[in-house]
Amino acid sequence: MSSLVKILALIAAAAFVAQAEAATDKIVCYFGSWSTYRNGNGKFSVENINPHLCTHLIYTFVGINGDGSINILDRWNEIDLGAMRRFNDLKKQNPKLKTLIAIGGWNEGSLIFTKVVSNDRLMENFANSALLFMQEHGFDGFDLDWEYPARRGGAATDKVNFSKMLKLFRKKFDETGKKYLLTAAVAGTGTAADLSYEVPALNEYLDFVNLMAYDFHGSYDGVTGQNAPLYPSNVDLSLEAKERCVQASVEAWLARGLSPEKLVLGMGVYGRTFTLSNQANNRVGAPVSNAGHQGPYTMEAGMMGYNEICEKILQGGWTEVWDEKQQVPYMYKGDQWVGYDNPKSIHIKVDYAKSLGLGGLMIWSVETDDFKGICGSKNPIQKEINSALDKSIPEEPEVPSTTQTPKPEPQPTQPPTTGTKCSQEGYMRDPTNCAVFYYCKKNGSYFIQSEFKCAGNLVFDLDKLVCNYPSLVNC
Known part of the structure; x- marks a missing residue:
């Protein structure tokens, strides 16, 4: 040539x-x-x-x-x-x-x-x-x-x-x-x-x-x-x-x-977690007995969000390894092993x-x-x-500090004759189903009741006024 x-x-x-x-x-x-x-x-x-x-x-x-x-x-x-x-x-x-x-x-x-x-x-x-x-x-x-x-x-x-x-x-x-x-x-x-x-x-x-x-x-x-x-x-x-x-x-x-x-x-933006069969064998391809422990926020065995992983590293005790062959990291502590990005x-x-x-x-x-x-x-x-990608990175937006649930605006209805669960203004939980809750608004001599239901398997947390995991709620 x-x-x-x-x-x-x-x-x-x-x-x-x-x-x-x-x-x-x-x-x-x-x-x-x-x-x-x-x-x-x-x-x-x-x-x-x-x-x-x-x-x-x-x-x-x-x-x-x-x-x-x-x-x-x-x-x-x-x-x-x-x-x-x-x-x-x-x-x-x-x-x-x-x-x-x-x-x-x-x-x-x-x-x-x-x-x-x-x-x-x-x-x-x-x-x-x-x-x-x-x-x-x-x-x-x-x-x-x-x-x-x-x-x-x-x-x-x-x-x-x-x-x-x-x-x-x-x-x-x-x-x-x-x-x-x-x-x-x-x-x-x-x-x-x-x-x-x-x-x-x-x-x-x-x-x-x-x-x-x-x-x-x-x-x-x-x-x-x-x-x-x-x-x-x-x-x-x-x-x-x-x-x-x-x-x-x-x-x-x-x-x-x-x-x-x-x-x-x-x-x-997460990793997969494992429970090692033998703590001494903690390399890629090591035998495992089960999924790894769940994270405190995602609460799913076998995975952790990157936010949970980096907090674990901050807490200390984890050994971090760069996997040169696969160009990704992993970490381990005791019988816990996490592969992530x-x-x-x-x-x-x-x-x-x-x-x-x-x-x-x-x-x-x-x-x-x-x-x-x-x-x-x-x-x-x-x-x-x-x-x-050589893109400019702007400032992070300010996030409101409140964690309470915004109050919906219930539509006016005729005064209920029977069946209302409301006894005061605000949120109430159903006495027989913790996933169901109500927002009660006083309207003269009666309450307007708006009914809601938490998604999935969640239940309503009266302390935090949000839908929450059942294990964290006194139901």
């Missing part, structure tokens, strides 16, 4: 890299709305979100009804307390911000999705309901988080029907003349992609694809493993094991036809995404970052992403 050819080749390569790095500009942030019910330093409301650290914010979750309509899962929080409205009001602070509503999630599974997409009438109703919901509540897009087509109670026909559904959604959204975003969260590995998706259809109809490149290992493996390693470990010897890392996932999706600029690389590993993943010209980065999720700055600067994970 002549010197001139070599020089031209180097210039072309440099231009490609520059173009690739410039293309990586999205920062997509999921928000778990149920975190408003967490305790202490884990309690997270919409007002804790810094709207300048993300380009796209996704509110999770709504569900799907059997007729294809949207199911609001926690109407008291979402509507009565205005969480969705307040979420979309964040655009007043950052006019460039785009907000999306996500449907599905792990708990939704596949059964209802499969029923709806298997019927043209129900699918049409689903698309219309999604569009109406965005218009009514002020969202800029709709995120399909079906976990997963043709799996977890789904049918083999889901794969084709998912593409059919995307085509219909795209048509409905485009007919409005407004650029509503259509996105999807998808499973990480190539094997999962082959089971659930026709990748070229996703590439054609979606604005971008959020790749859930985490949960590659957990206590269910029987051995310790990193939640989201960039590369395989020394103990990952089989083809199946080598598939469970970020690099393999990204390469698999690109090989199946997804355009790099549409692939948004997901990163977990920290700002250093997040920066490396951002650089990896930039090197391939991917469309951006995604995090699950904002409420498990160190949003109070207990371990140092507020939101270190989100700030590291912005820094790695």
Whole structure:
């Protein structure tokens, strides 16, 4: 090769890299709305979100009804307390911000999705309901988080029907003349992609694809493993094991036809925890007896938010190890082992995404970052992403200090004749069901009673005036 050819080749390569790095500009942030019910330093409301650290914010979750309509899962929080409205009001602070509503999630599974997409009438109703919901509540897009087509109670026909559904959604959204975003969260590995998706259809109809490149290992493996390693470990010897890392996932999706600029690389703001069988054996691939202890805020065995992890480190006694092979950290103390991401590993993943010209980065999720700055600067994970993308980092917004539940405005009704639970103004809990509570407002000689119900398995805490975990409430 002549010197001139070599020089031209180097210039072309440099231009490609520059173009690739410039293309990586999205920062997509999921928000778990149920975190408003967490305790202490884990309690997270919409007002804790810094709207300048993300380009796209996704509110999770709504569900799907059997007729294809949207199911609001926690109407008291979402509507009565205005969480969705307040979420979309964040655009007043950052006019460039785009907000999306996500449907599905792990708990939704596949059964209802499969029923709806298997019927043209129900699918049409689903698309219309999604569009109406965005218009009514002020969202800029709709995120399909079906976990997963043709799996977890789904049918083999889901794969084709998912593409059919995307085509219909795209048509409905485009007919409005407004650029509503259509996105999807998808499973990480190539094997999962082959089971659930026709990748070229996703590439054609979606604005971008959020790749859930985490949960590659957990206590269910029987051995310790990193939640989201960039590369395989020394103990990952089989083809199946080598598939469970970020690099393999990204390469698999690109090989199946997804355009790099549409692939948004997901990163977990949490870690997977394990209970070691033998404390002396604390390396990657060590045998485990069970999931690790639950964190004080997320309260789920087998996982901890990054905010919980950094607080554990602050408390002392943990040994931190940088996994050079997989480019992520892990830590251990006694029989507890945690594999997670920290700002250093997040920066490396951002650089990896930039090197391939991917469309951006995604995090699950904002409420498990160190949003109070207990371990140092507020939101270190989100700030590291912005820094790695050479974006300016604005000041954190002020958050109201009150933790009390905002009082709803009950609608006037006729004086009740029987059945009222109210004896004084304010909140009261149902005497027979701790998940049910009332807000009582005096109106002359009688009370106007508004009834609410806590989401999921939560119960109403009369001391804190919030829905709380049963173990923390005197019921």
